[in-house]
Amino acid sequence: MLQVFDLEKTYGSPTRSTPVLRGISFSLEAGAFCAVLGPSGSGKSTLMNIVGLLDQPSAGAVRLDGAIVDYAAAEETARVRNGDLGFVFQAFNLLPRLSAWENVALPLLYARTARPDRKPLALAMLEQVGLADRAEHRPAELSGGEQQRVAVARALIRRPKLVLADEPTGSLDSVTAAEVMALLRDLHRRLGVTILMVTHDRDLAGRCDRRIEMLDGRIVHDSAFA
Ligand SMILES: Nc1ncnc2c1ncn2[C@@H]1O[C@H](COP(=O)(O)OP(=O)(O)OP(=O)(O)O)[C@@H](O)[C@H]1O
Ligand SMILES: [Mg+2]
Numbered sequence: 001m002l003q004v005f006d007l008e009k010t011y012g013s014p015t016r017s018t019p020v021l022r023g024i025s026f027s028l029e030a031g032a033f034c035a036v037l038g039p040s041g042s043g044k045s046t047l048m049n050i051v052g053l054l055d056q057p058s059a060g061a062v063r064l065d066g067a068i069v070d071y072a073a074a075e076e077t078a079r080v081r082n083g084d085l086g087f088v089f090q091a092f093n094l095l096p097r098l099s100a101w102e103n104v105a106l107p108l109l110y111a112r113t114a115r116p117d118r119k120p121l122a123l124a125m126l127e128q129v130g131l132a133d134r135a136e137h138r139p140a141e142l143s144g145g146e147q148q149r150v151a152v153a154r155a156l157i158r159r160p161k162l163v164l165a166d167e168p169t170g171s172l173d174s175v176t177a178a179e180v181m182a183l184l185r186d187l188h189r190r191l192g193v194t195i196l197m198v199t200h201d202r203d204l205a206g207r208c209d210r211r212i213e214m215l216d217g218r219i220v221h222d223s224a225f226a
Helices: 044-051 074-083 100-110 115-128 144-156 174-191 202-206
Strands: 002-012 017-028 033-037 059-064 085-089 162-166 194-198 210-215 218-222
Touching: 002 044, 017 044, 017 059, 017 218, 033 044, 033 174, 033 202, 044 162, 044 194, 074 085, 085 144, 100 115, 100 144, 115 144, 144 162, 144 174, 174 194, 174 202
Parallel strands: 033 194, 033 210, 085 162, 162 194
Antiparallel strands: 002 017, 002 059, 210 218
């Protein structure tokens, strides 16, 4: 499903360069739920952004669903990003002026799904995350946990092949974090979606099938090879 080959990322100019990823390789089979752990600055978000086609590597390659990603092909990467990938961020990133269902329906708008089809699909997805009764609420009228559940519904509405979650529970208290984690696990099981999730929380990581630990731009431990 996902293969990462000797990925390197260096920021800055040739004279003052900062290596952030120093040869990352791993592969993720379809249906996996894998945690990425590591201290602040170890390169976790940089890795997620490259795998999510939001940023380009300095060296190395990524293969998604059989095809090597051509980072220079902007239209193609945009198509893959919108169709095959789903994103969940720490800060929820919901649009404040749209209702919950309208936020969930946004990827359908980008996919040019016919207008009358969007609302019922979004409502069905909100039902899956237990928020059918909050469909007309705006983000400011929802709790943090509810906002993140809306964001999870938005990430999953097009049934992406791979969901990338960068500290999805990082803004939530521990009880709400555990609820969002339980939701992700439930959706992972029911929908068979592949998930790569950055977390600082060892308890939450312990509930994933696999843990990859990063330090200084390298993988220092991978539970798949423990
Ligand atoms: N655009 C950029 N230009 C220069 N350096 C950057 C840039 N983005 C990130 N970095 C540096 O790359 C390193 C890794 O950053 P990254 O955001 O991937 O870390 P992280 O593991 O996600 O950390 P955190 O747990 O705090 O989110 C950091 O030292 C950061 O300062
Ligand atoms: Mg980060």
